[in-house]
Amino acid sequence: MSGSVNKVILIGNLGRDPEVRRMNSGEAVVSFSLATTESWRDKMSGERRDRTEWHNVVIFNENLGKIAEQYCKKGSKVYLEGQLQTREYQDRDGNQRRTTEVVLQRFRGELTLLDSRGGGRGDYGGDAMVEGGGNASFGRSSPMERSQDRPMDRNEDRMSDRRSSGPGRMADVIDDDIPF
Structure with missing residues (x-):
């Protein structure tokens, strides 16, 4: 090699x-x-x-x-x-x-x-x-972007969020349960 x-x-x-x-x-x-x-676990003492x-x-x-x-x-x-x-x-003593x-x-x-x-x-x-x-x-919006009065629910309809979120906000609605 x-x-x-x-x-x-x-x-x-x-x-x-x-x-x-x-x-x-x-x-x-x-x-x-x-x-x-x-x-x-120690084999002798357990x-x-x-x-x-x-x-x-x-x-x-x-x-x-x-x-x-x-x-x-x-x-x-x-x-x-x-x-x-x-x-x-070199440390503070010059070593x-x-x-x-x-x-x-x-x-x-x-x-x-x-x-x-x-x-x-x-x-x-x-x-x-x-x-x-x-x-x-x-997977969800950052704490600074998240609305203070409405926390994001993992089970809410993601499609309605995508339509209402506008351009540049797709990262906020991406589902983080993807298995890879």
Whole structure:
């Protein structure tokens, strides 16, 4: 095989709220820690054991960064795809350090919010998924677009919504129960 693959897929919970920093160019960089936990039953004692791994995640993709910044909080469950990257830096004491991070590049990567609506970790209207440089594809309207006096009902007639919604509002009525 002549090529190689550097792809990381993680499902876990945020260990801290996303932190947004700006590069000299003005572009946002979002970072947070993600905990993945492996559970098993000890064969000798029969008790439940857990091992948690912590991953530093850095997002350079503008769309993914906005989703993380607006909708992710400490404890939020997410699915993400990125690449491993190791970089060197000097700490405050002048010591040379190395760190390995899961990086979601500008045109690669995926971030999917897995918490259910009303799960207590921010109301973002359900699952959201953004890929690469793609658009946010919410199954329902975002909290800012949703009418305050009339929450959207999953069982209402979608065709009447499509006819009355006008151009540019199709994303608000797309059914999110599609099995793929």
